[in-house]
Amino acid sequence: MGVSNHLPCNIEDVVDLLSIPVVRSSGTQLHCRCPFCDDRKAHLNINLSKNVFRCNRCGTGGGVLHLYAEVNNISINTAYEELCRIFQSGEKAPEHPVRKAQTKVKQSKPALELASVEARDNTYSNLLSMLSLGTAHRESLLGRGLSGSEIIRLGYKTTPAVRSAKIVTELLERGCDLKGVPGFYVDEETGQWKLDIRATGIMVPDRNCEGQIEAIQIRLDKDTHSKFNTLTSVDKYYGATASCCPHFAGVTGEEDAVYLTEGVMKADIARYFSTVLGHPCAFVGLTGVSNINQYVRMLEELKRFGINTIKVAFDMDLHVNENVRKARDRVIQVGCENGFEVIPKRWSSNYKGIDDLLLSFIERRRITDSIFGRL
Known part of the structure; x- marks a missing residue:
């Protein structure tokens, strides 16, 4: 490995010196648990060829000196002096107060109030009318004892796997109001409305006593924790939390x-x-x-x-x-x-x-x- 900034060590040496947990190695990169945040899934990426690091969770990054300095909460100059003494003279690494990992504060995204029942019913009705029911899902429902005509009457559809942008465009062209409708949110970069499909399955309309669709449940294809979830855009930019009836x-x-x-x-x-x-x-x-x-x-x-x-x-x-x-x-x-x-x-x-x-x-x-x- 090359030595950066004329240091007698490289970033892999410093990772070992600091006892940073390495979860996996790809040969040119190390994936470690970040010492700067409450990371549990190896978000810290160590690039061995470039002698740099970055945590994809908290954003901390830099070179060899920055890594040693940040962990020990010392200056870059002090980090340089200590690393030279450790790797050139064989001195024991000095003890520094243990830096406490910082809990990452999740930035809350702006959300919208839940749209009226009428707005949700109109948007969801139009959405379902644009979708189809996949063969596998239709066979599954037939296997549960429903007739073909009853499946059509109930309005069950398969979650869209592609063309969600076209679906949103057509909904807007039909005059549907997506503001506050769970499942729809605004893309932060483009400002365009998007449809948030988080899992595949059968879309089941949740109708109130007037027959209006207030929410859409999804019968999941993979029910690892639950058989159903609800179409939502919670935690999305200008999204909305679902409310079933x-x-x-x-x-x-x-x-x-x-x-x-x-x-x-x-x-x-x-x-x-x-x-x-x-x-x-x-x-x-x-x-x-x-x-x-x-x-x-x-x-x-x-x-x-x-x-x-x-x-x-x-x-x-x-x-x-x-x-x-x-x-x-x-x-x-x-x-x-x-x-x-x-x-x-x-x-x-x-x-x-x-x-x-x-x-x-x-x-x-x-x-x-x-x-x-x-x-």
Whole structure:
């Protein structure tokens, strides 16, 4: 390695001297944990051929002398003198007070207030009308028991993988207002609106009691932590935080009761299955079993419909999942306190969700029909 500034050492020698943790080496570069910030993922890049360093996290950078001086909190001249004594005369490195790593302060980006329900519904409706449903996603939904016509009616679409710039342009040409609509933000460099798609999957509209789309949930292709996330542009420049609503499926106000379940897609599927079975039921899906704010909003809206009975159809993993059980008990308590008749529904644990249970009824009927024929 070459010696910079006539020093008797190079930057790799100094990295070793300072005991900076090297996570990986590519031969010409070292990737280390930065001693200047609370780095845990090797953001410090050491260029061995140029004898320079830079942290991609906190921005600290420089040459050999800067690295030694910054770590020890001394001047460049003192750093030069000490390195010469250490590497030329073999002196022991002097002790310096340990420099405390600085926590990187995350700069908050300007955000917009959530757009009105009408603006979100208009933008999301136009967005979904421009997209298509991929073959793999369509086959997946058919495999869950939905019909082709029902999939079209529900308006499920595949997240766009390309041409997002054209999509944004067309939305603006259609007169859609993107300000405050979660999923859209402004590019800091160009000032242009952009669509923020963070993961691939099936886009599922979250509709309120009026049928308006207030948010879009995404059934993820890879569910490492969760099966669903919500289209958002939180932490983006002039982005917006998503706000989901209780999802109404088949609620007209003519019903005596609604079934309460977990999730937007589950409510849609369960509603369809009940219709296929000849007993169409109304469903409301919460985007989280413990989302009490959504639930309270649902209660107020049910009152306006004149519906006072709620049948709680949470997944049967409540027998082994304490969080689901507690959420179910809380739902019953709050519903009763608000004057509703709340009835918990149970079924065999062989079928986790209400959609699984209803699909089993459909499959049994198909078997019966195949054996005896329709009457």
